[in-house]
Amino acid sequence: MSRTVRDILRSKGGQIFSIDADATVFEALEVLARENVGALMVMKDDRLVGMLSERDYARKVILKGLSSPKTPVREIMTEAVCYARPEHTVEECMALITEKRCRHLPVFDGDQLVGLISIGDLVKASIAEKEFIINQLENYIKAG
Structure with a gap:
């Protein structure tokens, strides 16, 4: 039986770190550093409007000479966010991440x-799944 996103969330928890688009x-960098995470969900009025990752920062602020204290998150966030559902398998998510070249997937249950x-x-x-199969x-x- 293939592990699902639901299984992963059960073991790691469903904590979500977010920042307002404005x-x-x-x-945002302060939150990333404080929470030791690589991405934040960008919210506007309790609605996901994008994602901000360290990659966004490196490519859209540093390389373009923007000012971190003056630039709003909405100007550099990734708006087209790939996502997963709790019933998706690890393999399905690995394929999605590989195809879309992203490193994080928000998980939606309904809306x-x-x-x-x-x-x-x-x-x-x-790896845990493969180790289990090998042991079996x-x-x-x-x-025998």
Whole structure:
């Protein structure tokens, strides 16, 4: 049985770190550093409007010479956000992340944002699943 996003969220929790679209990039960087995360959900009136990642910062602020204390998050966030559902499998999410070249997937259950998973979460889950299968096979071989 393939692990799902729901399984990952159960083990890691559904904590979501977010920032308002009108906050400054500097404020977003403070949250990223304080929470030790690589991406924030960008919200406007309790609605997801984008995502801000360290990659957005590096490519859209530093390289363009913008000022972090003056630039609003909405100007550099990624608006087209790929997402997952709790029933999606680890393999489906790995394929999506690979195809879309993203590192984080917000998780929606219906219209509700319930979590965020990263490529690291998916790799960890995939390895754990493969280790479980290997152990099962080894036990089967030893018993036979």
